[in-house]
Amino acid sequence: MRLLSAAQEGGSTVAECLATARRIDFSDDNSWCLEWTRIADTNDERGNAALAQGNMPTARSNWLRAVGYYQAAAFPCDQADEIHRRAIGRMRECAVKYLRHRQPAGEVVLIPWPGGHALEGYFLPAAAGSKPAPAVICIGEPGQRKEACLSKVVRYAGDRGMSVLAVDLLGAAAIAPFEEIVGRSDLESTIGHIMDYLVGRDDVDEHRIAILADGCGSSFVARGIAFDDRFAAAVCDGGIWDLHERAFLRDRFAAADAGFGSGRIFSRVARNIKCPVLISTGERGWLKPERVRELYDGLRADDRDVTLKIFTSEETAAAEGHADNTTLANEFIFDWIASRLGIATN
Incomplete structure (x- = not known):
């Protein structure tokens, strides 16, 4: 579904996805990876070939699709598997070629992160x-790769300056220390280091920087922005997962301790977020819409600038991470970001 949805953004073609799916032999454990590769x-x-002939738009389009297909090839494989390593390596090569040959050209950057694991962007x-x-x-x-953003969000940001x-x-690295990364107690500190890098660039307006937590709710992003007031806007779950856990614990232990969880359910994360926040979700996402609205009402306390958008099944973009229609979701998301950053979109 993600690959088919990416076709709208140039990350695949419907015909190639269907043709590849038909060739997969589900009695062969390697067939999925081999066919997408x-x-x-x-x-x-x-x-x-298009690059050699000077046809740059065609070259970029094909590399962008290759990125998505290589990522699909690597998805079900163990990181130590040779097929996985090759697919990730080729994916990164295509991404770099796309960056170098776009206008204006992009670049690969390294962002220091304490502990010896540099972040790549x-x-x-x-x-x-x-x-x-x-x-x-x-x-x-954690576990999602940045390459998906090249087809998914870059156009929407570029159109809005x-x-x-x-x-x-x-x-x-092709093999990432995933368990080590996810297990870090300071995962949210990532956000501050990324912001440190951006504000140090001469070509970035340090007063107009937003953050988009792609995919799931990304509560670690909410924790990160809660203690960094340099962000002008954020699209994330706003600490909803944190609030949900607290509500669950309150209800779970209320019978044993009548005093537990009395009063408003609020978290340090939600209380400390200063910038405007957009919570964008679908009615077929990981929390039921009525639960999201309930938690949203708590976030709205004290007149915080919090916007909630729940996409319905009728309009699409209702799946987790808006995987069924990222186009519709991104149009709404980036219009909201532009409004909070003071960018005219007419």
Whole structure:
């Protein structure tokens, strides 16, 4: 579903997805990876041929699709598997080729993170003549890769004059120390280090930086912005998961201790978020809409600038992470970001 949805953004084609799916032999454990790698290789080679002929738009389009197909190939494989390593390596190569040959060119950046694990990001500057430009950080849940942002969000930011820093927690290696990363007690500190990098750039307007938590609710992003008042706007769960856990514990132990959880259910995370927040979810997401609205009402306390958008099944974008229609969700999300950063979109 994610691959088919990416077709709207240039991250795949419907015809290639269906043709590849038909070739997969589900009695062969390696068939999934091999078939997606095959179609990815085809797009990569097609992009290289277009580059040699001077057809840059075609080259970029093919590399962008190859990125998505290589990621699909690696998805079900163990990180130590050779197929996984090759797919991730080829995916990164195609992403770098796309960055280098877009206008204006993007760049691969390394962001220090205490503990010896440097964060890797892709910085895609806004169009020439708009410096210093507002910027948006796009970061996913631990385990999600930044390459998906290239097709998913870059166009929406660029159309509105924003630079993009796409970053993940996996670093530059094909085999990432996933368990080590997720187990860190200071996971939310990532956000501050990323912001430190951006405000140090001459081509970024440090007063107009937003963050987009891609994929799931990304509560670690909410924790990160709660203690960093440099953000001008944020699209994340706003600490809803934290509030949900607290409510669960209150209800669970209320019978044993009548005093437990009395009064308002509020968290340190939610209480400390200063910037405007958009909570964007679907009615078929990980929490029921009525539960999200209940928690949202708590976040709205003290007149905080919190916006809630729940996409319905009728309008689509209602799946977890808006995977069924990222286009519709991103139009709403980036219009909201632009309004909070003071960007005219007419």
